[in-house]
Amino acid sequence: xxxxxxxxxxxxxxxxxxxxxxxxxxxxxxxxxxxxxxxxxxxxxxxxxxxxxxxxxxxxxxxxxxxxxxxxxxxxxxxxxxxxxxxxxxxxxxxxxxxxxxxxxxxxxxxxxxxxxxxxxxxxxxxxxxxxxxxxxxxxxxxxxxxxxxxxxxxxxxxxxxxxxxxxxxxxxxxxxxxxxxxxxxxxxxxxxxxxxxxxxxxxxxxxxxxxxxxxxxxxxxxxxxxxxxxxxxxxxxxxxxxxxxxxxxxxxxxxxxxxxxxxxxxxxxxxxxxxxxxxxxxxxxxxxxxxxxxxxxxxxxxxxxxxxxxxxxxxxxxxxxxxxxxxxxxxxxxxxxxxxxxxxxxxxxxxxxxxxxxxxxxxxxxxxxxxxxxxxxxxxxxxxxxxxxxxxxxxxxxxxxxxxxxxxxxxxxxxxxxxxxxxxxxxxxxxxxxxxxxxxxxxxxxxxxxxxxxxxxxxxxxxxxxxxxxxxxxxxxxxxxxxxxxxxxxxxxxxxxxxxxxxxxxxxx
Ligand code: NAI
Numbered sequence: 429x430x431x432x433x434x435x436x437x438x439x440x441x442x443x444x445x446x447x448x449x450x451x452x453x454x455x456x457x458x459x460x461x462x463x464x465x466x467x468x469x470x471x472x473x474x475x476x477x478x479x480x481x482x483x484x485x486x487x488x489x490x491x492x493x494x495x496x497x498x499x500x501x502x503x504x505x506x507x508x509x510x511x512x513x514x515x516x517x518x519x520x521x522x523x524x525x526x527x528x529x530x531x532x533x534x535x536x537x538x539x540x541x542x543x544x545x546x547x548x549x550x551x552x553x554x555x556x557x558x559x560x561x562x563x564x565x566x567x568x569x570x571x572x573x574x575x576x577x578x579x580x581x582x583x584x585x586x587x588x589x590x591x592x593x594x595x596x597x598x599x600x601x602x603x604x605x606x607x608x609x610x611x612x613x614x615x616x617x618x619x620x621x622x623x624x625x626x627x628x629x630x631x632x633x634x635x636x637x638x639x640x641x642x643x644x645x646x647x648x649x650x651x652x653x654x655x656x657x658x659x660x661x662x663x664x665x666x667x668x669x670x671x672x673x674x675x676x677x678x679x680x681x682x683x684x685x686x687x688x689x690x691x692x693x694x695x696x697x698x699x700x701x702x703x704x705x706x707x708x709x710x711x712x713x714x715x716x717x718x719x720x721x722x723x724x725x726x727x728x729x730x731x732x733x734x735x736x737x738x739x740x741x742x743x744x745x746x747x748x749x750x751x752x753x754x755x756x757x758x759x760x761x762x763x764x765x766x767x768x769x770x771x772x773x774x775x776x777x778x779x780x781x782x783x784x785x786x787x788x789x790x791x792x793x794x795x796x797x798x799x800x801x802x803x804x805x806x807x808x809x810x811x812x813x814x815x816x817x818x819x820x821x822x823x824x825x826x827x828x829x830x831x832x833x834x835x836x837x838x839x840x841x842x843x844x845x846x847x848x849x850x851x852x853x854x855x856x857x858x859x860x861x862x863x864x865x866x867x868x869x870x871x872x873x874x875x876x877x878x879x880x881x882x883x884x885x886x887x888x889x890x891x892x893x894x895x896x897x898x899x900x901x902x903x904x905x906x907x908x909x910x911x912x913x914x915x916x917x918x919x920x921x922x923x924x925x926x927x928x929x930x931x932x933x934x935x936x937x938x
Contacts, residue, residue: 429597431605434458439515443474447521449577452478455502457606462512471505521549547571555588555615566592581609582884588615609883611876617682621884627858632660637694640847644722649851652813654806655888661712665705687918727841732832737773740764747808755837775829784849784910791819800830804853813840848914857907860896868925893936901930
């Protein structure tokens with residue numbers, strides 16, 4: 429399906445943060461863009477914001493001056509909607525209120541040609557609800573940009589039950605023409621990104637509420653151990669706890685209070701206290717000149733072992749061995765028991781990748797008191813930090829020797845409490861689980877889910893389904909089952925798709 433021609437005029441309604449950004453993107457791609465807002469002063473402010481950003485891009489050498497001027501000239505402020513009646517595509521970015529948006533679409537339907545596309549930038553409202561009652565619901569589609577629209581590549585093209593396929597396909601092709609990374613999604617609560625990302629925040633808030641890790645340590649493990657651009661707490665502080673809590677609540681309610689999406693009571697209290705994050709000077713962290721910089725727990729330098737033994741196959745952690753060897757540590761290999769996951773013997777400790785059980789429980793089950801567990805790194809060959817924990821029965825000396833061995837290989841080591849699934853693995857397993865359910869429920873293809881998570885949230889290379897494939901679906905299922913056993917909660921319910929792929933030994937990301 430072809431993209432809309434450059435001769436198609438675009439109307440953007442709402443000239444706030446998103447509307448002005450979207451207008452800039454469309455104008456830069458060569459369309460004439462009508463910019464309208466219910467408040468006249470907002471139109472001028474929107475145009476000024478576009479001009480300021482274009483000038484910034486020129487100053488950085490990312491845009492030449494003539495192109496910036498031509499882009500700005502293509503943005504036409506309109507004082508009344510009737511001034512944009514020849515637009516072929518309208519994108520609304522007004523207040524997030526269903527009734528107000530429906531009223532606007534009814535007005536636009538009467539004003540624009542019968543072939544015009546009515547797109548909404550809503551983050552949360554149903555495309556079906558927005559199209560209901562219109563004469564041409566097939567022309568209504570979601571075109572969900574991310575903030576700031578000129579910088580963020582992802583655009584979710586969201587189809588309702590009545591959206592014509594050619595409308596969605598044409599906007600998909602158009603978004604590509606505009607230099608964006610589009611994905612198709614079905615109109616379901618949170619679409620792709622705002623749904624699949626929920627566990628990134630939820631798992632962190634839960635661990636914090638149960639006093640099992642310091643925020644700075646948890647953030648550092650996900651950032652430096654897995655390559656996430658920001659840890660969950662610094663990210664929520666940036667987004668604002670009020671907004672993050674409201675999105676979680678809306679997804680929870682839209683899924684008829686499925687406990688899988690239950691909001692955090694602890695976060696509710698933060699919101700009630702006005703600790704909304706950066707914008708109020710305090711959220712999880714404190715901000716301002718006098719605020720102390722958060723410091724993650726770092727194990728002081730310890731003596732490591734110069735020789736270790738690997739028993740069996742340590743699965744996703746295997747790249748660790750080459751790194752230990754490169755650091756001059758001798759790695760002896762022994763075959764393990766068929767069907768059982770391998771481990772490393774480092775000094776007095778048996779050392780294994782967490783599998784969703786606590787170290788203390790696992791030490792009893794495996795009759796091995798000196799058990800140390802390590803956390804997931806998405807890339808063990810390059811990550812700079814790793815989380816460790818020990819069973820209650822394990823001596824401190826045994827743990828220190830393990831920490832020292834990892835330090836020899838260049839890891840910073842954070843020792844945390846005996847949290848089930850530690851930090852990174854439980855988070856990644858839950859993201860993969862949510863992504864699998866989104867695919868199962870037809871929200872989007874596996875490819876589009878991973879693309880959306882990478883480009884809409886800057887997740888590390890791959891995406892949740894590719895990570896699950898790297899870990900093995902069977903392992904992820906075991907981790908989730910162990911978490912469910914540990915907490916006894918629906919939150920950790922395994923996606924039937926993940927289970928099926930595990931049984932069949934198939935990949936999730938096709
Ligand atoms: P904003 O508050 O910055 O701008 C909204 C603009 O719409 C205001 O200038 C307001 O005067 C105007 N407006 C309100 N009702 C109107 C009406 N009936 N007719 C004409 N103009 C009207 O809001 P923002 O952040 O730009 O969000 C706009 C939409 O984009 C919302 O639906 C929001 O959920 C969605 N969105 C927001 C994102 C964000 O990070 N801010 C990200 C993705 C989507």
